[in-house]
Amino acid sequence: MSPTGKIKAVLVEDEAAAMAALQSYIQKFCPQVQICGTAQNSREAISVLHEIQPELVFLDVEMPFGNAFDVLDACQDLQFETIFVTAFSEYSLKALNQSAAYYLLKPVSIEELILAVTKVQQQLQQQRLFNRNQIIVANARETKPEKQQVILPTLDGFDVVKMEEIVRLKGNGNFTDVFLADGRKKMVCRFLKHFTEILPHPFLRVHKSHVINIHFVKSYHKGTGGYLTLQDGTEVEVSAAYKDQLLEAFR
Structure with missing residues (x-):
């Protein structure tokens, strides 16, 4: 998490207007999210994600120099939740639905954005509860x-x-x-x-x-x-x- 206790997020979007709209929506309607970085293409995204190591990535499916799946392939050493952002595409929607992924269709709906972020937040909290179990085990083994x-x-x-x-x-x-x-x-x-x-x-x-x-x-x-x-x-x-x-x- 960020120092403020919020969910660290990165936005990857190649269209300036779409990026600005998404940033505005997140800041206004998803206060639990802190935008820590942005990228406009897949190469830049791979670099930014490794630098910031966010918990959540809003990831445009189609962008210059590759697509969302190329980015994920190059970031397998990182752990983060992903909310895909896509214009309608039979190929991308089929892939996302098969993976039970979180995704938003452009233009982004505020209601769908809030719902997706809430689901991700719940997932992150579950992961932290798992870490709580690890803490319990570690404490049981620590004699001091x-x-x-x-x-x-x-x-x-x-x-x-x-x-x-x-x-x-x-x-x-x-x-x-x-x-x-x-x-x-x-x-x-x-x-x-x-x-x-x-x-x-x-x-x-x-x-x-x-x-x-x-x-x-x-x-x-x-x-x-x-x-x-x-x-x-x-x-x-x-x-x-x-x-x-x-x-x-x-x-």
Whole structure:
């Protein structure tokens, strides 16, 4: 996926007007798709697809220097879903129907575009669920908890990170903000309580709104509860109710 969490897509179309119309429709009616590149012929398409490695390609069937099937033949090392875009052609439609492919007839119908993108999105989500099973198996085989991976459900899908990459978590209403060692922040669709139940040592709840990875603690400052300074300079309040538990962890 793209950094925004959207479906990375490339448009391959040799007619400028058709390209402009398709871009406009996607941007307006398919917000889950991010157009990351375009190409106007098969040679250019092969190069762009290998450079961007998209999840979805809108692929014109007939174009200069070859056709859609030549492009797919040259990109067998890549994995992406394809929505073919074609003017009526008995040959192309027969081939596409036999393969149960997604395709759009020119001029493109907005309703058919939305339907095709929705089907592709569902297919991609199923593939990601399969990856979830791979994560479960990998975690079962990993003996060091900090090396295990955790799935973070977000508004756009989900991210997978190793537990050792998580610095701290902060409750944010119905969500949890997860702060990572590389400076990124993820807003996750789970209550903080969810993570207190699934994250093992070295994660420790120090406040009703804060869970920290004790490996990132730089110093503790006394007080009624006191506060922690983390390695990135962040200060995290410690509530009196969790103070003893925190001090015990460092004994």
